Amino acid sequence: MGPSLLCPALVGREDETAALREHLAAAERGRGGVVLLVGEPGVGKSRLLRDATDVARGLGLRVLAGRAVPGGSPVPHRPLTEAFLAAYRSAPPPTGPELDGFAGHLARLVPPWRGAGPAAVDDSPVVMGEAVLRLLRSGGAAVLALEDLHWADTETLAVLDHLVDALAEEPVLVVGTMRPEGAVAELRARLARRAPANVLAVDPLDGAGVDRMLAACLATPDPPAGVRAFLARRAEGVPLLVEELLAGLVAADELRFEHDHWVGAGELTPRVPASLRESVARRAEHLDPVARRVLAAAAVLGRRFDWELVPGIAEVDGRATVDGLRAAVAQHLVEVDGGGFAFRHALTREAVLDDLLPPERRELAQRAWPAVERAYPGLPGALCELAAELAEAAGAPVEAAARLVTAARRALAAGAVASAEVTARRAQRLAGADDRVVGDVDEVLVDVLVAAGKPREALELGHDLVARTTDPDRRLGLLLVLTRAAVGAGEVAEGARLLDLARAAADGRDLPALDAVAAHVALEQGRHGDAAALAHRVIDAATEPAVECEALEVLGRVEREFRAGSAVRWLARASEVAERAGLATWHLRAQQELALITWDTDALRATRALAARHGALTTVAVMDLSLADLALGHFDTDGALAASRACADASRRYGLATAAVAHLWLAGAHALAGDDAAMEAAIAQALAPDPTDPRILGDLHGRVLATRCLVADELGALRGHLDTMMTHVRAADPARSVFPGRALWALLHTIEDDDLGVAARAEFGEVAARIGLDLFRYAHTAAEAVALGRTGAGPEATALLTAARPEGRALEGGVGLLHCVQLLTAQAAVRDGWGDPATWLRESEAFFAEAGHARPARRCRIVLGRTGAPVPRRGRGGSVVPAPLRALGVTSREMDVLGLVALGLSTPEIGARLVLSPRTVERHLGNLFARTGLHDRRALAELARRHGVQGG
Template sequence: MLIGRAEELAALSGALDRAAAGSAGVVLVSGDAGVGKTHLVSALTRAARDRGCAVLVGQCAELGESMPYLPLTDALWAAAGAPEGDDVRAALGARPVLRGLLPDGEGGPGAGSELGQQQLFGAVLGLLGELGDERPVLLVLEDLHWADRSTRHLLTFLSRVLQRERVCLVGTYRSDDLHRRHPLRPVVAELLRLPNVTGVEVRPFRPIETAEYLAELSRGSAPVTAEAVDRVHRRSEGNPFYAAELYSTGLDGGTAELPSGLADLLLSRVERLSDDGQRVVRVAAVAGRRVDDELVRRVSGLDEAAVGEALREVVSHQLLVPSGTGYMFRHALLREAVYADLLPGERTRLHADFARLLDGARESAAELAHHSLAAHDLPAAFAASVRAGGDAIRLGAPAEAFEHYERALELWEAVPDPEAAAGTDRVRLSLTAARASARAGEIRRAAHRLRRLLDVADPADVPLGSVIREHLATHMLDLDELEEARVMAREAVTMLPADPPTADLAWALATYARTLLYLDPDGEMPALAEKAAESARAAGTPGAEAALLVTLGMYRESREADSGVAELFARARDLADAAGDSPQAALRARFQYARTKFDRGDLVGAAAAADEGVRFGLDNGVEWSMYGIAIRTLRYLVHYTAGNWAEAGRIADGFPLQVVRPHEAQISSYALFVEVAQGRPVVDERLRWIAPLWREDLLANYIARGLAAEHALWRDEPRTALEHVADIADSVYGEGASFIRIAATGLSAHAELAAWARIAGDDEAVRQSAEAADDLMRHVRRSVEFTFDQPRTWLGLEGLAWVARAEAERRRVDGVHDVDLWRKTADLFTYGDPDGGFVYEVARSRWRLAEALAENGDREAAAAEWRKAVETAERLDAKPLLSVLRDLGTRARLDTGRAASARSGPFAALTAREREVLKLVAEGRNNRDIAAALFISPKTASVHVSNILAKLNVTSRTQAAAYAHRQGL
């Protein structure tokens, strides 16, 4: 029975209802220890199971940072073992990186790479999304005040990226434990800023609720008296757990003296047990949050019959409750009290017993390190910490790996022969710790440690010194310390002999070549990159060779008319695939391969390459890595450019709206391309979220403010548009090809202001607009010159079209609608395909071309261009463009009596996604193929096919395919 929690349960149920409807949410449940958080959440989980939801429940433990992802492991292990967990088992089966978390897991391929944590996060998101396709998902993470660092990162990640998945995440934590320096405190403060995250505070009982609670506890025995209720409520201060303990131990009467603290209150129940029962409870307290049945039997030192009877007694008193193959404390406070009551020697001996039994168990290095350290067995703690660090890397938990390595380094001087125990020397272990720190995102900390290693490493160990410098150079690049990166990378190269080629030399050269992309005072590129690629081949290091080929391709692309970079990037991709240990290099090559096709107007090839890259990211669990995000946004841009806005919108569904960090603002800003063009209300909300962050991320500033300028133009606010353009002009994006599009937008704003000034007869304002426009055109010309000797190659077809747009807009500032310039602009945006190219920009250019033709008296040609633009605007649902086109049609009296283009009949009843599925059915794809192509589950694909057959009134896939062919699919 749930007492006094109707409001809190309603809030949780409401979040679950919204999740079931496709609006993911996170609820953070807080309250003092014992106030009833678990009881409240248990009511929610029971209701969720009754509704057919997938329910995953995991708990954190008071083991510090030593066991990464413990609540996730707990939740997955329990859900997979449940009778109704077929879907969980199937989802886990497809994700090796998650199987590696389980006690019987072996870890997924590549889990130890620097992208391991990103792989795991992506796999968790994919698992929740897949489960949500079938039924709503409730994921509960309890006792987050004990969460390890990786779990906190996972909580933050899910809270930000879960948007439209049918997932409700509930986390509980003790608010009274969150002292000022508690690591969860800033996480909670940050997450509660997100609109999809709500906080539910579980308050203490009021007197009437305490009375109801005690009445429920006394059911079947003597009724509770008003005096007892009053005493219990006052002494418990409304805390349900305290109240229950007071009542059940008989301390509600006036004759019993209340212990000085809660520990005494809790221990009073333990003291009622037999000696054997108390020993079992003490053993369980040392074990931690839960204890395996076999371990408690062995550590207790009791014979089989005695320990069995003692366990039965403890469980009957509800101090321990069965859980899986072992037991856990009914309340964590009880475990804390028992542990604190142990004598120092007793505690040490019990920890030593656990360490002895755990020694050699593959999956328990972290626990072994914990128990060994508590038992003051420093050599065992040292060795276990080193092993636990390796296990954490395998599980994709680099932050925990760093903590384990740090502990080992702290113990280095205190143990005999540490090199033999660690299997390495101190400098190399420090290097491993630095790598783990970098993989955890602590780049500055990693760089700091590497700088210290430069001072202590043996100068005679040249390969090690080179590796340290190569890693440091990489981090300097990430920190935009380009000159130091170049110097450090050069030192890494010059330290090593050129012959024979080695893997260390190959990677040092690869990093040095990367630095030369940004600073090359001696003109060493591309000769160095070519030589380095040969060295990598000779050393048998395909990953380094792949990285070098990508760098070489990017260099050549900026300077050569026919560089063949697509083939170079394809070679890099194949090499990285063959290496099999560098998904980052493989994804980087895939991104550049797709990007270069996109820049050259090969939208079909770019779409295919981007689709393959996204699929690679999904298959390898790295879709949320840097290049995983980059290729997803590129895939979005390809479909946006090609006019496939339904697909672009589907991709953008995965872009966050509520953003709190710079890289999230960068991803979110891409969604504005379609949203601004369609005039959707969400634009203002998205910009409000991005605005506080665009100063912190230059790319987000460039994309979001550029589109904010377009948004302002559509709303007849040219001065606001120019404010955005000026801000971008003052940034690093104010030079180079990227600024040309922004300059064209600014020129359009000046053209509007000049037109208004002419109407008002304000010659001075016209002159000022012309001067400002000339300044923007100088930016455009410098940008073209900035592209070296091959503007067509470096600018790409889109860049050349934007140059033409800028020139046409500059003439508009003078009041001239130049037919030839606008026709040139429209033609360039087609990329050589009259029915393709940059579909939206072709339509926008045809709008201005129709306007120019009408002004110059060629109404027939104007009407032809106008009709094409209107047809495109209607198909894209580009409302702002359609509005100005209709206005032009009215003003210029252009032909509006064209036939409706919308399809009619059964085809009109199909949704956009069903048309995509029908197209694949017509190609002969089965449900599994359709699922892979559209990144949905086979079951969802089957549902779509059934709906299509019903709507088309056909009985077979063959008939549906024939219908699709008749409709031109």
């Protein structure tokens, strides 16, 4: 027995090996990525990959490996499942904060983990990509090796596309092999544009490389005469063919290993194969007829095959099967694979199949198909696709289509919409005109198209299907699906027509699901009363939870337009029903609606946490965008920076439409921080998708640049930006943005214009009435009060604004904007002699000072000085003054005294502690009594405790 004929070392791949080792070293340092090895079949991609994984293990990196397989109906995430299942088959799901919310996604890759956590809500490929990334890095630096990506399913390719950018700062390297053709070619092209060094072309060996490989395969520097020239003519520089052709020579006994060296047995004739197919066929010829039947039967079952099914397919007994497999191993066609067998290469199996005549392949498939179905009831996993492939080869396309319907439904249920669509369309082709199966095929395809976001295609197919469907219940279910599709496509009239057909199919039956869909149609038609009545009818019927949630959502949306409090009640109930029934999607939808109605930081954060727990990371990004918006309105610099950065990062990772607004709010956060360079950079990114978008331009001038004017105390530039804002606001879709800067615009025109801003007040008044925000109502009232004050009606102006002041309420636009309105109103009141500007200015000064915005706080103090009222001073103390006390004029030194009063110290003791004279301490105490309206030390001590003041 001579050498194995497999090359023991890499030959002629020094450049590729060096590049891979550089990528591995970078991954070890936390700079990973995706690397593709691209070349023709057999050129040595897998050998390079094995060498890279050996190096990775030597560096201490974990290695996970999987491969794609050929097939007309791709199995979603097949190579990823193989990799993770091998690594985690007997391990429990890993835990940790980083993996929270991903249990549902990871369970799709590791079947034993199913049921270990909540189901995934967000089925987008980028979220699955993020789940893969986090699992990979959870155990430290890792390499994911994926072979034959030219056969990969759409979902796997989408995950890889996500990882191309996501791994740049991660200790994870993905190395994949691929042929130049196939769907993966698009991924290769994108990667080549982004990171050219990550696409490694693996070309055929030159003549010297083939010579070196031959010497390595035969373990001799001096092979028999003629073999080198033979390979130079026939192998075409392809390493696999070098090995296969050598194996063919040995199998034909034209090359023998005798007395520890190789000898040629005669002339190497042209009969020796010139391609892998010929090589495999020649070796198969040296098998006896029974062994060849065994080999062919194994080939129809796949590269890795269940050898126990082979006897029945080949029509031989168990001993003959074992002997046949032994012979195939000896001929280098099949190899032992753990406890089973596999073809030596995927190409080997292909060559065996290609060598079969069509009648031979059909006969084998006719026996293999029922054998597989008997051995694996229910056809779990990829076996359903295998059964369909065998049925098609057996001449039963309709039966193949029936099994593909099942495979498509499974893929759809797993969130693999793209694979479901490929499978369903193949089923459609195979079903032909068979009425028994065509209806099932079209029905699943309608569901798939709706899920894929193709409602118009679903409607086109569904219309014909409705005409062919005679079963009343199936017809009704299909019509409800199509009605939702029509509404989702914005075709409300068509939805109403389909709804009428659904009612007819119901034949007078009182069905809550029908009423729930009818409520949605009524809502889209603007018939709010009818929508509410139908929704109430559904709820009263106490139907299944999903239908009840649908009706409750309709009621919430109806009430949101008119009575926010009632909307909250209905949506909260929807949330409770969904949570109790385990309907994660409906629970999250209800919570999101609630958070956006209440516009409360705590509610937004709670919804964000819920979305993260369920793996709905796109919803997490939307909540971050809302939190950034709210923080910007509150003039909360740190909060705005954190939330806008998080959303911008998620938008980049997941390709979300929120990217432009996320960068706009990031620009606003930088404006709050006074970082003009960073603000301009973020503005450029916000405008990059569409520099003419009026929605972005409106808030750029009305919020970002207006905010910069306010925090920099450059009020002279404020009106110009607000006027520019309005040119864009009037061109924007009024339903997409609120544009809170309009409050400042109307107020400034009222303060400055000779006509008291009558047109601006009228325009803004209509907006305030229509939108109904408390901040807008207050700002409009402030503008009306300013107009009254300018005409000399001071008492009326004072009474009007006093009644409208939103004390103790958190406004939707943010308290920061409220204090900007208050500052501008106070300046006008001081100028025109009305109102209580000193109180307003002290409140706003305290807010700006506590928020860290020194310049507007200083502006408040300057204007306050014009009123003749005491101006708050920072004092020389070391205590932070809480905003409510600062609004009363309490200084930091007075806070020092207040803290010691809370400890019960006497005046001399306070003076000694603070190095002040007793007389100075008494003066500070007098100021505290005057500012707070209190009359004794005990009351001061209680005030200190109430505000968390601690002395010492």
